Amino acid sequence: MKSFTFWNYTRVVFGLEAEKELPSYIPLLGKKVLLHYGVGSIKKIGLYDVVVKALKDAGVEWLELGGVKPNPRLSLVHEGIDLCRKEGVTGILAVGGGSVIDSAKAIAAGVKYEGDVWDFYAGKAQPKETLPVGVVLTIPAAGSETSGSSVVTKEEGQLKRGITYDILRPQFAILNPKWTLSLPWYQTACGISDMLAHVMERYFTTVPHVELTDRMAEGVMRTIIHQAYRLKENPDDIDARSEIMWAGTVAHNDLLGTGREGDWTSHGIEHEISGIYDLAHGAGLSIVFPAWLKYVLPKRTEKIAQFAHRVFGVDYYFDNPEETAREGIRRLEQFYRDMGLPVRLKEAGIDGSRIREMAEKTRDGKRPVGSFVQLSTDDIEHILTLALE
Incomplete structure (x- = not known):
């Protein structure tokens, strides 16, 4: 066996009413939160309303960026970085599956970096500071809710690349299996x-x-x-x-x-x-x-x-x-x-x-x-x- 250091600081809240704990964790993301999600499925299943209520109950400001697709795109990450900088966002709440979470991590790292966030995925730089990220999981698959990994696709050249750094691990992850019932x-x-x-x-x-x-x-x-x-x-x-x-x-x-x-x-x-x-x-x-x-x-x-x-x-x-x-x-x-x-x-x-x-x-x-x-x-x-x- 090799020597190792195991460190995983993500707080996991698991259960059929896990989202009730969300208002107490949202403050970990600061006073102005970016709500990041996919192409609208969270609205169809009613989770969007639950999350919005939790944001209100937590007493924070928030803005939204939806549209994350499977194999999350670098162009949307760039859009998110610009939005967070312009609006003074202090943290990101990712509601969805691995693609949404990976996109949120990329935005969180890019906001604090003076160069192009793709530098991390191209192996030219390492993230030293990120915005905090929280997760409400809807698709059990990627494990991104507690990992330090993020995978993003650069449209130019059709390049899909991943990075793994402990600093990318979310602060918390809300896991309620009932939100997966509607998955095809x-x-x-x-x-x-x-x-x-x-x-x-x-x-x-x-x-x-x-x-x-x-x-x-x-x-x-x-x-x-x-x-x-x-x-x-x-x-x-x-x-x-x-x-x-x-x-x-x-x-x-x-x-x-x-x-x-x-x-x-x-x-x-x-x-x-x-x-x-x-x-x-x-x-x-x-x-x-x-x-x-x-x-x-x-x-x-x-x-x-x-x-x-x-x-x-x-x-x-x-x-x-x-x-x-x-x-x-x-x-x-x-x-x-x-x-x-x-x-x-x-x-x-x-x-x-x-x-x-x-x-x-x-x-x-x-x-x-x-x-x-x-x-x-x-x-x-x-x-x-x-x-x-």
């Missing part, structure tokens, strides 16, 4: 894929003696899969939604990565797919992860076989761990299919014409990517080709 199934399934991938990125490591976090990660993955089938059968099962919502937070609050080195290659590859084709992140991950596992299997057979046995219940063939591993990958693919997600690029309407471009963008001129297995541009091209059809 496909959006729910994409969120399930996203949180599962967050665990797998940490799980597949070469760091030895990580039995505790192995078992913790396996438990979270098994829970996600089990509850996903329950939810598919009955989308109104509030207990299953509660389990899924908390699993999404635990998957990305960094606890499962303590003492380990994650891989994150699959996320990097997927960012290029969704950056170009605007595919839902979870749908891209259900395509990439099985292809990545197939490609790295010859070099990391035992760990993938352990995953197959402990997470999917595949019989462990000690004389043929490769077959155990391959069966685990097959069951992972079947899980995605059962959830209604694509497992091939062509199933998502994507052809092979830009595979080389995506492979090169994943590398982005860097050294080989990945820690579980280091990969070159050619390796990534092979993975995308495996994912094609």
Whole structure:
């Protein structure tokens, strides 16, 4: 196990009436708040009115910026930064899913930075100070409600890039599973894929003696899969939604990565797919992860076989761990299919014409990517080709 420092200061308020606590937390954002949200779904489900009342009860001023889309755009981030500076905003309340929260974090960091906020995502600078951010979560998926991560898409060049800094963690997160009841199934399934991938990125490591976090990660993955089938059968099962919502937070609050080195290659590859084709992140991950596992299997057979046995219940063939591993990958693919997600690029309407471009963008001129297995541009091209059809 590697040495580590674990620090996650986000206060999580979870429950079927969690938003009642919101007025007592809003003052952490200062006296003038930017209410940041998506394309209007919070108004349809009645959450907007609840949040506005909480802002009034907290006695703060506020202004609004909606319009966040999946794969949040840099142009709206720039608009938010200009608005916050002009109006003297002291904090941001993000109401929505990962895209809204990531956009809010980018705005919060950009307001305090003299240069272009994209400098952070391009690796040219690091945020030193941000506006405080609070969250009311509506989509369990990205885990951005307690993480230090933010992913933004720059329209020019179709570049999707992410950053991770502790300073970006929200001050508080309000989690009420009832606000997820109106989510379309496909959006729910994409969120399930996203949180599962967050665990797998940490799980597949070469760091030895990580039995505790192995078992913790396996438990979270098994829970996600089990509850996903329950939810598919009955989308109104509030207990299953509660389990899924908390699993999404635990998957990305960094606890499962303590003492380990994650891989994150699959996320990097997927960012290029969704950056170009605007595919839902979870749908891209259900395509990439099985292809990545197939490609790295010859070099990391035992760990993938352990995953197959402990997470999917595949019989462990000690004389043929490769077959155990391959069966685990097959069951992972079947899980995605059962959830209604694509497992091939062509199933998502994507052809092979830009595979080389995506492979090169994943590398982005860097050294080989990945820690579980280091990969070159050619390796990534092979993975995308495996994912094609």
